[in-house]
Amino acid sequence: MDKAKVLARLRSIEGHIRGVERMVEEDNYCVDIIHQTLAIKNAIDKVNQMILTDHLTGCVSTAIRSEESSERERVINELLELFQTSNKL
Amino acid sequence: MDKAKVLARLRSIEGHIRGVERMVEEDNYCVDIIHQTLAIKNAIDKVNQMILTDHLTGCVSTAIRSEESSERERVINELLELFQTSNKL
Amino acid sequence: MDKAKVLARLRSIEGHIRGVERMVEEDNYCVDIIHQTLAIKNAIDKVNQMILTDHLTGCVSTAIRSEESSERERVINELLELFQTSNKL
Amino acid sequence: MDKAKVLARLRSIEGHIRGVERMVEEDNYCVDIIHQTLAIKNAIDKVNQMILTDHLTGCVSTAIRSEESSERERVINELLELFQTSNKL
Numbered sequence: 001m002d003k004a005k006v007l008a009r010l011r012s013i014e015g016h017i018r019g020v021e022r023m024v025e026e027d028n029y030c031v032d033i034i035h036q037t038l039a040i041k042n043a044i045d046k047v048n049q050m051i052l053t054d055h056l057t058g059c060v061s062t063a064i065r066s067e068e069s070s071e072r073e074r075v076i077n078e079l080l081e082l083f084q085t086s087n088k089l
Numbered sequence: 090m091d092k093a094k095v096l097a098r099l100r101s102i103e104g105h106i107r108g109v110e111r112m113v114e115e116d117n118y119c120v121d122i123i124h125q126t127l128a129i130k131n132a133i134d135k136v137n138q139m140i141l142t143d144h145l146t147g148c149v150s151t152a153i154r155s156e157e158s159s160e161r162e163r164v165i166n167e168l169l170e171l172f173q174t175s176n177k178l
Numbered sequence: 179m180d181k182a183k184v185l186a187r188l189r190s191i192e193g194h195i196r197g198v199e200r201m202v203e204e205d206n207y208c209v210d211i212i213h214q215t216l217a218i219k220n221a222i223d224k225v226n227q228m229i230l231t232d233h234l235t236g237c238v239s240t241a242i243r244s245e246e247s248s249e250r251e252r253v254i255n256e257l258l259e260l261f262q263t264s265n266k267l
Numbered sequence: 268m269d270k271a272k273v274l275a276r277l278r279s280i281e282g283h284i285r286g287v288e289r290m291v292e293e294d295n296y297c298v299d300i301i302h303q304t305l306a307i308k309n310a311i312d313k314v315n316q317m318i319l320t321d322h323l324t325g326c327v328s329t330a331i332r333s334e335e336s337s338e339r340e341r342v343i344n345e346l347l348e349l350f351q352t353s354n355k356l
Contacts (some may be wrong), residue, residue, distance in 0.1 A: 048127075198277055
């Protein structure tokens with residue numbers, strides 16, 4: 001995984017949240033605040049895409065090529081669960 | 090709006106993100122990292138619910154009772170847009 | 179509400195689902211089938227936007243202008259619940 | 268894929284949509300209608316889970332074990348795209 005890139009994005013999200021805290025402290029308009037928090041959710045999705053790409057090309061591919069069927073089942077069930085949870089957030 | 094409560098939640102989310110940064114630095118398992126970022130999205134949704142409750146009982150109610158139809162239209166269009174954007178994140 | 183328009187869209191969604199049934203019967207590629215079901219979810223969102231617009235300009239506005247605070251609370255709580263459920267689907 | 272089960276669910280969704288059409292024709296309360304369409308989106312998600320499970324254990328596993336790296340890349344990119352689109356609907 002390109003750790004440096006993922007970390008840079010996470011730090012930028014951290015700064016974005018501090019920006020929202022200031023908006024709340026300074027009584028900004030509710031709708032403007034919510035638009036910022038939705039932008040943060042979007043930024044988190046992009047980090048997840050990066051991590052997931054790495055996961056699919058790395059761990060998942062290795063596990064699926066492994067001899068142990070329990071290992072293959074594990075990564076597939078993990079992916080399905082992730083898909084399902086992510087879908088709801 | 091209960092600013093103190095909203096701020097407390099935002100600070101907790103900020104801490105949660107720093108926790109994810111540490112997980113990335115320490116090469117934690119991808120799937121565990123994604124589960125943490127999904128929990129953060131969930132926490133942001135809860136903050137949005139709090140802000141939106143305040144918005145609906147405050148600004149929206151005031152605007153809808155106002156004499157100016159342009160003002161009523163403005164808050165309703167804002168709500169629809171928020172609903173639509175939020176639905177996609 | 180523009181009932182004719184909403185009904186036309188719902189009938190088109192119904193036809194879209196029958197199309198997906200045929201794709202399953204004819205063993206189409208899984209990923210192509212899922213792309214169709216996601217398009218259907220998107221079409222449902224558009225119908226919901228139409229119904230919600232009507233709801234906000236109609237019922238919600240009437241209730242918020244009413245004298246009864248219980249009525250105002252009811253529509254606001256309904257909106258919040260809808261917002262929350264919709265966000266998760 | 269358990270075609271019979273997937274088809275049974277799709278037919279039930281089709282019937283559910285016809286139910287919503289009747290609700291619109293009979294001027295049911297907007298919020299009740301939207302709750303039904305959200306239930307339909309949920310039902311579609313469940314069908315997608317079934318199709319995706321089959322896809323991961325079938326096509327994806329075969330492709331990842333194949334000698335051709337272009338084939339492996341194709342299924343992984345498809346999965347990422349599906350994940351991203353699904354996340355937004």
